[in-house]
Amino acid sequence: MKGEGFEKTLKKNDVLQENCKICMHRNPVIYDELAADLLDEQKDIDRYEDVRKIEDMATENKWKYFEDLLSPCIRCYACRNACPLCYCPTCFVDESKPQWVGKSTDPVDIRTFHFLRAYHCAGRCTDCGACERACPMGIKVRLFTKKLEMDCLELYGWEAGLSLDERPPLDTYRPNDPEDFIK
Amino acid sequence: MKYINIDKKNWAGGLENLYGNYRLFGPAKNNKHHIFKELGKGELPDLNYLNTLPSPKSIAFPQSETMFEYSLDENKKGHHILKEINKDYSPRALIGIRPCDAASFLLVKRNFDTPEYKDPYWLRAYEATIFIGLACSSPYSTCFCTSAGCGPFHEDGLDLLLVDEGKNFIAKILTPRGEKFIKSAGWETEADPTVAEKIIKNMKIKAEEKIASFVSTDQLKNKSTTRLYDATFWDDIAFACINCGTCTYVCPTCWCFDIQDEVSRNSGLRMRNWDSCMYPLFTIHGTGYNPRNTKVQRVRQRFMHKLKYYVDRYNDGIQCVGCGRCIRLCPVNIDIRKVCDIMNNYGSSSRLET
Numbered sequence: 448m449k450g451e452g453f454e455k456t457l458k459k460n461d462v463l464q465e466n467c468k469i470c471m472h473r474n475p476v477i478y479d480e481l482a483a484d485l486l487d488e489q490k491d492i493d494r495y496e497d498v499r500k501i502e503d504m505a506t507e508n509k510w511k512y513f514e515d516l517l518s519p520c521i522r523c524y525a526c527r528n529a530c531p532l533c534y535c536p537t538c539f540v541d542e543s544k545p546q547w548v549g550k551s552t553d554p555v556d557i558r559t560f561h562f563l564r565a566y567h568c569a570g571r572c573t574d575c576g577a578c579e580r581a582c583p584m585g586i587k588v589r590l591f592t593k594k595l596e597m598d599c600l601e602l603y604g605w606e607a608g609l610s611l612d613e614r615p616p617l618d619t620y621r622p623n624d625p626e627d628f629i630k
Numbered sequence: 631m632k633y634i635n636i637d638k639k640n641w642a643g644g645l646e647n648l649y650g651n652y653r654l655f656g657p658a659k660n661n662k663h664h665i666f667k668e669l670g671k672g673e674l675p676d677l678n679y680l681n682t683l684p685s686p687k688s689i690a691f692p693q694s695e696t697m698f699e700y701s702l703d704e705n706k707k708g709h710h711i712l713k714e715i716n717k718d719y720s721p722r723a724l725i726g727i728r729p730c731d732a733a734s735f736l737l738v739k740r741n742f743d744t745p746e747y748k749d750p751y752w753l754r755a756y757e758a759t760i761f762i763g764l765a766c767s768s769p770y771s772t773c774f775c776t777s778a779g780c781g782p783f784h785e786d787g788l789d790l791l792l793v794d795e796g797k798n799f800i801a802k803i804l805t806p807r808g809e810k811f812i813k814s815a816g817w818e819t820e821a822d823p824t825v826a827e828k829i830i831k832n833m834k835i836k837a838e839e840k841i842a843s844f845v846s847t848d849q850l851k852n853k854s855t856t857r858l859y860d861a862t863f864w865d866d867i868a869f870a871c872i873n874c875g876t877c878t879y880v881c882p883t884c885w886c887f888d889i890q891d892e893v894s895r896n897s898g899l900r901m902r903n904w905d906s907c908m909y910p911l912f913t914i915h916g917t918g919y920n921p922r923n924t925k926v927q928r929v930r931q932r933f934m935h936k937l938k939y940y941v942d943r944y945n946d947g948i949q950c951v952g953c954g955r956c957i958r959l960c961p962v963n964i965d966i967r968k969v970c971d972i973m974n975n976y977g978s979s980s981r982l983e984t
């Protein structure tokens with residue numbers, strides 16, 4: 448990397464997107480033709496270290512953490528628009544008859560958008576990182592979806608995007624579905 | 631013209647003197663980028679920065695601003711009446727604003743301060759603000775201010791221009807308000823105007839040489855609006871756009887807003903929030919019909935507004951100061967410099983051009 452008055456060599460791992468660093472599916476799952484050889488998949492990767500760190504926080508710290516995380520958000524919705532799995536013709540935040548969510552910079556409305564968006568993506572998010580890459584404010588939006596992605600893996604053994612034939616867990620019902628989280 | 635030398639050793643002390651007379655705003659590091667924020671007592675602006683990620687337009691035009699409140703409770707005095715909210719319009723100083731951003735305030739003023747209509751919120755905040763500019767010595771590669779009507783040492787819109795000379799700032803006093811500001815800071819060492827002038831001139835030339843990109847705008851005025859509107863290039867330009875609106879939210883010269891009422895039980899607020907022509911909701915009618923229902927139409931609106939409608943209406947350049955934020959932050963690399971050139975050159979080889 449060169450610029451005015453400096454030159455710097457960077458390690459690939461230092462500049463890779465966060466989600467690429469921990470990717471376990473570098474080979475395409477579905478393809479008609481493969482243009483290059485298959486790669487060895489990364490092993491021994493802890494995909495959820497950051498999620499667990501947040502989970503281990505005391506409730507107040509967790510709240511503070513998310514408050515800080517979202518404080519720069521300008522609600523441009525670039526994260527949503529960049530997301531390949533958002534498919535609603537009209538997003539719930541854009542509904543105007545009736546309007547579900549306020550339009551100001553009120554933290555409650557900002558949180559409502561982020562929490563609902565994350566839940567809408569549960570079981571469908573593949574952690575592609577498009578949201579985080581698009582965010583002009585540099586917010587780590589993946590931290591919301593990753594927790595749900597982890598839950599889907601732990602609770603249902605489900606990883607999104609690997610099969611065309613199976614329905615995602617939040618879209619199906621099986622009598623033996625785990626229900627310990629229902630209290 | 632009067633010049634003051636501010637030894638950096640006296641910088642903090644001067645700001646200390648100003649604190650209390652002005653609300654001080656300056657760049658500060660937040661996460662990985664800089665923003666403008668109100669400085670507390672003893673807090674110094676971080677002037678070691680290129681530019682803030684969000685533009686400072688929110689100083690006079692907050693993303694969300696409450697205008698009125700009301701109560702429907704008949705037991706309350708003044709119920710069912712929209713009441714204006716008291717706000718702090720005491721003098722505020724924007725320290726270290728870049729010349730392009732200062733110029734953007736003059737541009738936005740055209741919209742908020744017209745002979746027929748004066749926007750009280752924007753104007754009061756604007757009038758309460760004094761602009762202390764910081765000349766740029768190392769621009770971003772995306773800065774194109776010199777061909778967008780300003781430049782790294784541009785003075786329009788500023789009360790004072792600070793030029794960083796390493797150990798000291800040269801402050802060029804541009805208005806009586808700037809002079810008052812300097813006085814109340816207690817910076818008194820006058821610089822020899824001829825010497826100061828010369829230093830600034832040299833630095834200015836060097837800075838302008840570093841600006842690496844340009845737009846050509848000379849033909850925009852001559853182009854036919856309808857031909858530009860109907861041009862076939864819009865599909866290509868808009869192809870990758872995700873209509874996120876980032877370009878308009880971070881833009882210092884985008885001025886659109888939406889008015890909303892928020893009601894809770896029997897009291898409510900009327901506020902205005904930034905809006906963007908990139909969003910479908912911007913134009914949707916009550917009937918559900920949307921005259922700008924496609925992405926291409928919305929992308930075209932943004933560029934036509936900035937580079938054609940504005941040009942025709944005000945006859946004084948484009949609605950853009952060349953800060954380059956929209957280029958740096960667009961997730962899909964849509965570049966106003968390219969679009970401007972396409973528009974400026976459109977049909978120039980055709981004899982049919984009117």
Ligand code: SF4
Binds near residue numbers: 521522527583
């Ligand atoms: S892209 Fe970033 S700033 Fe925009 S809404 Fe999403 S999190 Fe907020």
Ligand code: SF4
Binds near residue numbers: 729768775951
């Ligand atoms: S566009 Fe010009 S004035 Fe603005 S930050 Fe860049 S060099 Fe400075």
Ligand code: SF4
Binds near residue numbers: 871876
């Ligand atoms: S920032 Fe880029 S992708 Fe987003 S609306 Fe603007 S042009 Fe389109």
Ligand code: SF4
Binds near residue numbers: 883884954957966
């Ligand atoms: S259009 Fe882009 S370059 Fe021009 S003022 Fe707005 S953000 Fe800056």
Ligand code: SF4
Binds near residue numbers: 878884906908936
């Ligand atoms: S470009 Fe769009 S958002 Fe910006 S001022 Fe023009 S119409 Fe408004």
